[in-house]
Amino acid sequence: MSRAVAPWSIEAAQRVLAQVDEPGPVLVALQSLQSQFGYVHADAVALVAERLNVSRADVYGVLTFYSDLRTTPAAEVEVRICLGEACQAVGARALLADAREQLAPDDDVSRVFCMGNCALGPTAVVNGRLLGRASVASVRAAVDGRPT
């Protein structure tokens, strides 16, 4: 997965929003902004509200409801450990604890619920790359860009 994102600017955001042409567009608009800039800048709320003719409160509500949408740039390294029941059954809680303890402090390690890899858990996602039968070693290798 490419993690290259464009720097935020009002003009660039307006170009992204001009492309949004779908029914029920608020969520799509925010997703488009996030995929362009890596996050949704605070100033985007007013832009989206203006462009789609909805209230800022509506936009803010959507922005803060969905866990995918973020209002700050992502960390360089994003590690997600699945804590769905199927992954818990094969040690995901320990993997999450170990990853938090052993990876670099700047690495963003958090939990998610189910990546649909329930027969090959525990499952981790490292910068968008799905790892089955994950261990701290395989997570660290993926962080370093080495073969797992």
Add this chain to the structure above:
Amino acid sequence: MTRIFVPADSAARSVGADEVVAALAALLPDATIVRNGSRGLLWLEPLVEIETADGRIAYGPIQPADVPGLARALGGDGSHPRRLGSIDDHPWLASQERLTFARVGVIDPLDRDDFTAHGGLAGLRASLGMDGGEVVAAVTASGLRGRGGAGFPAGLKWDTVRKAEGPRKFVCVNADEGDSGTFADRMLMEGDPFTLLEGMTIAGLAVGAAEGLVYVRSEYPDAIATLQRAIDIARDAGWLGADVLGSGRPFDVMVRVGAGSYVCGEETAMLESLEGKRGVVRAKPPLPAISGLFGLPTLISNVLTIAAVPFVLERGPEAYAAFGTGRSLGTQVFQLGGNVRQGGIVETGFGITLADLVHGYGAGTLSGRPVRAVQVGGPLGSYLPADALDVPMDYEALAAAGGMLGHGGVVVFDDTVDMAEQARFAMEFCAEESCGKCTPCRIGSTRGVEVIDRILAGDHPEANRILLIDLCEVMRDGSLCAMGGLTPQPVLSAIERFGEDFDRSGHDDR
């Protein structure tokens, strides 16, 4: 030129399928490598299949380091320690009844000729010769019920939408497969996306909808990409668009991507999300069939329900209803996961016992330890103890045993599981994912975590146990949707059947 199949399924990729492909391509430059879906024998992934005069010969699991040896074997007599023989004769697969998953793992998911050569579009073509009422009648006669969890008769829902008045109608497929332990929607979208599009087209033409939407969770980027490409290919082929297969009738499909919200798998929350809003549950009535997306008549259907429809139209409702048992007709795509030795997809008629799935197909736990608990039907499903697995897997029998089929996920736990922790997690999950609209779910889940913590801390455990049961009743009876309404199931089943785990007095000083 040898054809080699290596799945592009994301589960296979998670254990190295892409690296295997790179190694194979380097060593066998003349071979054609097809990225198929997964056969669903996930413990054998990456599973490499070689096309031979004797059928497709499988090897697995194959790691990149195994590829040089595999290449030598292919240059010789084919013998290799990981050789599994003809994949079609593999007992795990040969004993299944694959109707919905008939093509998954067999074909190239995005090769339209491969799709039609394996029976694709036969159901749609058959439906084009019938009027909408006849198509609905066939779906009704097949006994097909909703595979998302509720088990509502599909034909009845189709009939309601067909008869509903509206300037536009929609077919919305719910591919927000958030239940832990379920992955069949994902595997179908990655492995045979045209079948989903075919089923949606049959449904749309039958109920009078020209627009279809698939709401796919963002955790499934491969499924989203594959489905998107399949839609483009289907449009180019005239399978979708203004003139479906030359019938003069329009139907088209678009993909909408979720944004990380479990509750958006609830149908009315999904509609809100499709409208671009917060995924907050709507009160029913009105039913979405009457007033759904943008207030218009909407057929909402699970991926597996819609994907079963082409078979029904191609072979007839009787052929589908010949599988299954009682009021649970046809096949169910069971998904085996968690602490299980042989996890994956088992599609078979309803009525197979849970024990056959867990101990037969699953071959027990991955850890080799005894099975202690099995959770059926996702995070909102009950935990069943190891001595209660003789229950037949159909909607009614499972409900009578205090369980729930849900989306067909089966998650196995060994004897190291702490069921009090699992109960606490169920409440914690609900607190995290609740949409917040109704009080029992929004507040009850947080209170539930606190009460369980008090029980485990030895703070008036008996009084708090009674309080927890009372809280569960309020959530069950007072919540607006299944999120709050069913969260008590895993909690109560843990208390009732694994009560000893809640007593920390003997081995904990807290």
